[in-house]
Amino acid sequence: MIRIAAVGDVHLGPEAQGRLRPALEHLPEHADVLLLAGDLTRHGTPEEARVVATEFRDVGVPVLAVLGNHDHHGDAVPEVTEALSEGGIQVLEGDGVVLPVDGHRLGVAGVKGFGGGFEGRCASAFGEPEMKAFVGHTIEIAGKLQSALGSLSCDIRVALMHYSPVPDTLHGEPLEIYPFLGAYQLGEAVDATGTHLAVHGHAHAGCERGVTPGGVRVRNVAQPVIRSAFTVYCVEA
Amino acid sequence: MLNPGSGEAPEYIAARIRRALAEDPRTAELGIQVIVKGAHVYLCGTVSSQQCKEELNRVAQEREPTLTVHNDVDVVEAGEPGAPEVLR
Numbered sequence: 001m002i003r004i005a006a007v008g009d010v011h012l013g014p015e016a017q018g019r020l021r022p023a024l025e026h027l028p029e030h031a032d033v034l035l036l037a038g039d040l041t042r043h044g045t046p047e048e049a050r051v052v053a054t055e056f057r058d059v060g061v062p063v064l065a066v067l068g069n070h071d072h073h074g075d076a077v078p079e080v081t082e083a084l085s086e087g088g089i090q091v092l093e094g095d096g097v098v099l100p101v102d103g104h105r106l107g108v109a110g111v112k113g114f115g116g117g118f119e120g121r122c123a124s125a126f127g128e129p130e131m132k133a134f135v136g137h138t139i140e141i142a143g144k145l146q147s148a149l150g151s152l153s154c155d156i157r158v159a160l161m162h163y164s165p166v167p168d169t170l171h172g173e174p175l176e177i178y179p180f181l182g183a184y185q186l187g188e189a190v191d192a193t194g195t196h197l198a199v200h201g202h203a204h205a206g207c208e209r210g211v212t213p214g215g216v217r218v219r220n221v222a223q224p225v226i227r228s229a230f231t232v233y234c235v236e237a
Numbered sequence: 238m239l240n241p242g243s244g245e246a247p248e249y250i251a252a253r254i255r256r257a258l259a260e261d262p263r264t265a266e267l268g269i270q271v272i273v274k275g276a277h278v279y280l281c282g283t284v285s286s287q288q289c290k291e292e293l294n295r296v297a298q299e300r301e302p303t304l305t306v307h308n309d310v311d312v313v314e315a316g317e318p319g320a321p322e323v324l325r
């Protein structure tokens with residue numbers, strides 16, 4: 001059994017420093033790895049990223065993360081990534097990592113993801129350049145996710161992203177904003193690569209459980225959804 | 238229908254408050270539901286700290302000083318999780 005802890009949307013800043021720390025003290029008893037599904041900060045500043053780094057430093061298991069839209073808000077992605085790395089958090093964006101766990105190889109690939117919507121109700125790369133850029137961003141990221149997942153040589157393959165690959169885990173959000181919450185192309189990448197589990201955040205008012213059209217389990221681990229410091233999924237290798 | 242509090246449609250007032258809560262750096266909250274009924278504003282959702290919750294009041298109240306703001310927002314729970322989910 002590989003035990004995967006995950007949480008997204010912790011939205012930390014100096015005012016919330018230490019909020020998760022008491023629950024994290026016992027993390028190695030619960031899990032072999034911790035995945036952070038983006039929106040680690042509120043405004044995407046290096047100062048907030050240092051708060052995140054301190055919060056997850058030395059938790060006793062490897063910590064892998066993707067960034068979310070909030071982490072991009074301050075236009076300081078390199079500095080934010082650097083600050084997180086200094087806390088031992090490995091930030092994934094179109095790449096992956098394979099960790100040895102209990103005699104097995106756990107592969108995790110990550111991207112931020114983006115919006116656009118879902119099958120039959122989604123944006124198309126047509127018309128104004130702004131629209132083409134919007135959809136183009138999604139397509140580019142989904143392509144990176146697919147190649148990162150595909151290149152992992154591992155026993156259990158996990159996709160980590162901020163935006164949702166399916167509409168299932170958005171239930172509870174207003175239907176009208178689904179196109180800003182995820183994109184079906186992310187689910188396609190998951191389904192094309194023999195992935196075992198997809199983890200995302202971003203949909204604070206959504207629900208935890210869903211499944212891709214290809215039958216891969218999807219979990220929305222946004223902290224307001226899981227209502228705890230993290231949640232744990234055990235996957236049989 | 239116009240809002241008795243301000244003579245404006247409540248939908249526009251709610252939309253303005255919602256955008257202010259997202260775009261004002263003091264709040265930067267995109268997931269707050271804003272409902273305007275007459276002279277009252279109701280805020281729902283979840284934020285990461287008590288301070289974030291209080292900032293919502295400040296920003297909404299500044300945006301619409303004549304309305305009464307009711308803050309029904311939750312502060313997120315950060316305790317240890319229950320039993321793990323086993324995926325087979």
Ligand SMILES: [Fe+2]
Binds near residue numbers: 011202204
């Ligand atoms: Fe978020």
Ligand SMILES: [Fe+2]
Binds near residue numbers: 068162203
């Ligand atoms: Fe987000």
